Amino acid sequence: MSSDTERGPVQDTKQAPKASSHSLGVLDPRGWLRRSAIVSAHGPDERAGRRTVVDRVLDLGIYVALIGLIIYFSQASPYFLSERNLLNIGSAVAVTGVLAAGMTIALIAGQLDLTVGANVALTSVVVAILIEDGWSTWLAVAAGIVVGLLIGLANSTLIVSVGINSIIATLAMGIVIRGLALIFTDGQNKPLTHLALTDFVNDRPLGIPTTVWLLLAVFVIGTIVMTFTRAGWHVYGVGGNPSAALRAGIRTKRLYTTVFLVTGALAALGGVMTAGTSSSGGPNYAVGAEFDVLTAVLLGGIGLGGGAGRLERTLAGVVVIGVLNNGLTLLSVESYYQQLARGAVFVLAVVMGAISERRRTR
Numbered sequence: 001m002s003s004d005t006e007r008g009p010v011q012d013t014k015q016a017p018k019a020s021s022h023s024l025g026v027l028d029p030r031g032w033l034r035r036s037a038i039v040s041a042h043g044p045d046e047r048a049g050r051r052t053v054v055d056r057v058l059d060l061g062i063y064v065a066l067i068g069l070i071i072y073f074s075q076a077s078p079y080f081l082s083e084r085n086l087l088n089i090g091s092a093v094a095v096t097g098v099l100a101a102g103m104t105i106a107l108i109a110g111q112l113d114l115t116v117g118a119n120v121a122l123t124s125v126v127v128a129i130l131i132e133d134g135w136s137t138w139l140a141v142a143a144g145i146v147v148g149l150l151i152g153l154a155n156s157t158l159i160v161s162v163g164i165n166s167i168i169a170t171l172a173m174g175i176v177i178r179g180l181a182l183i184f185t186d187g188q189n190k191p192l193t194h195l196a197l198t199d200f201v202n203d204r205p206l207g208i209p210t211t212v213w214l215l216l217a218v219f220v221i222g223t224i225v226m227t228f229t230r231a232g233w234h235v236y237g238v239g240g241n242p243s244a245a246l247r248a249g250i251r252t253k254r255l256y257t258t259v260f261l262v263t264g265a266l267a268a269l270g271g272v273m274t275a276g277t278s279s280s281g282g283p284n285y286a287v288g289a290e291f292d293v294l295t296a297v298l299l300g301g302i303g304l305g306g307g308a309g310r311l312e313r314t315l316a317g318v319v320v321i322g323v324l325n326n327g328l329t330l331l332s333v334e335s336y337y338q339q340l341a342r343g344a345v346f347v348l349a350v351v352m353g354a355i356s357e358r359r360r361t362r
Contacts (some may be wrong), residue, residue: 003047006172011220011331025069030330032044036205036262038081040315042261044266045171051141059153059301060314061352062299062300062301062313062317062320063316065299065320066316066319069099069323069324069327070259070323070329071360073323073326073327073330073331076327076330076331077327077330077331079330080326080327080330081296085172085207085326087204087207087208087212087331088317088326089142089322089323089326090208090209090211090212090215090322090327091209091211091212091277091317092322092326093215093319093321093322094209094211094212094214094215094273095120095211095270095273095286096273096289096292096293096296096318096321096322097215097218097219097271097296097315097318098214098218098266098267098269098270098273099116099117099120099266099267099289099293100293100296100297100314100315100317100318101218101219101222101266101311101314101315102116102262102263102264102265102266102267103116103263103294103297103314104222104297104300104302104309104311104314105222105226105235105259105260105262105263105311106166106260106262106263106309107239107302107303107304107306107309108226108235108236108239108302108306108307108309109235109238109239109255109256109259109306110238110239110242110305110306110307111159111166111259111260111305111306112166112170113152113155113166113170113260113263113264113267113273114170114171114174114290114344115155115173115174115177115264115267116263116270116286116287116289116290116293117174117259117269117286117288117289117290118173118174118175118176118177118181119147119151119239119267119270119271120267120268120271120274120285120286121146121177121178121181121271121281121284121285121287122147122151122177122180122181122184122268122271122283123144123145123147123180123267123268123270123271123272123275123280124138124144124186124271124274124275124278124280124281124312125185125190125270125281125282125283125284126143126147126183126281127140127141127143127144127197127271127272127275127281128143128190128191128192128275128280128281128319129184129190129281130142130143130196131143131192131196131197132190132192132193136172136340137194137196137197137200140197140306141197141272143308144268144271144275145265145268145269145272146268147268148264148266148267148268148269148271149264149265149268150264151173151264151267151268152260152261152262152263152264152265153257153260153261154161154173154262155169155170155173155260155263155264156256156257156259156260156261159256160253160256160257178283181240181282181283182283184283185224185281185282186196187283188283189280189281189283190281190282191280191281192275192279192280192281195279197272197275197276197306198276198277198279199201200276201272201273201276201277202276202277208310211277213271217316219311219312219314220268222311223271223310223311223312225308226311231239231255231258234250235255235256235259236307236308237250238250238252238255238256238306239305239306239308240266240307240308241307259325266359270286271285271286274341291346292321292342293320293345293350295317295342295345295346295349296317296318296320296321296349297309297314298317298319298346298349298350298352299316299318299320299345299348299349300313300314300315300319300354301313301352302314303354317349320345321345324341324342324345325338325342328341
């Protein structure tokens with residue numbers, strides 16, 4: 001029996017399975033996936049004319065919420081809109097944003113990666129250990145990225161080759177990865193005495209922190225890839241309907257592997273940024289990072305069903321979290337009330353994601 005990598009494009013699209021109500025691409029004669037065509041039980045583009053007020057609220061809600069929070073905190077605190085504070089917000093959400101970009105791509109593909117926090121911890125530890133052992137800073141950084149890629153490869157092997165659900169596989173792998181970080185450091189942080197990485201990460205080209213530049217670079221590159229390249233369109237197609245994508249000639253197993261390599265590499269980048277900003281590697285860094293990452297992604301309207309979502313909306317969700325955390329701190333709100341507020345926002349994000357998913361699949 002031939003594998004999915006041996007299948008060619010179908011000649012008769014009527015033989016492809018009936019599309020779900022996700023937005024699916026169709027292949028043109030050159031094999032490029034067109035995201036402009038919507039295949040559903042109702043026919044092409046019919047749903048585009050059935051948009052309701054609820055649909056528009058879901059589309060614009062994240063931006064309205066962001067503007068509302070900015071207006072409120074700017075009135076409540078005279079320091080909120082200061083240049084220094086705005087840059088602090090950007091620096092505070094940079095790592096979360098990089099992780100959220102990878103998580104968005106995974107969710108669009110219909111997968112989930114819960115190893116990102118542990119990946120950050122292990123990468124920061126590896127980078128710190130190598131630098132202190134005499135490796136050059138950039139060679140140690142490259143080794144850290146390789147660690148992230150290996151984690152992504154291990155995840156994809158469990159999910160694609162063994163067939164384990166991505167939630168279960170990455171949850172288990174996250175425990176293993178953080179355990180390795182604890183073993184390598186005996187449970188203690190590994191301080192950096194060679195500060196080249198710290199100096200680089202804390203530098204401010206054009207007055208903007210390097211971490212913010214890295215965040216923006218990840219989202220710009222990711223948006224270009226997901227919007228204008230065949231690889232990005234294939235991610236949407238596989239997430240919307242894996243069976244139809246396979247019959248259309250998309251190598252789904254290879255694509256899933258690539259997705260987990262991307263999430264692993266971006267989490268490793270987050271680990272490098274964390275090691276630089278904290279001047280150390282720590283086995284307990286980014287504990288619970290998945291919470292903030294999923295909150296940002298779900299706030300951006302990225303559903304758990306796959307096949308839909310946009311990176312720029314995730315970036316808006318990341319900024320909402322940063323503005324909320326920063327504003328509550330400026331107002332001297334007690335930490336337990338801040339935790340309550342973050343939990344409420346997460347619940348709201350889940351509800352919005354569920355409503356969006358239900359309306360996409362109706």
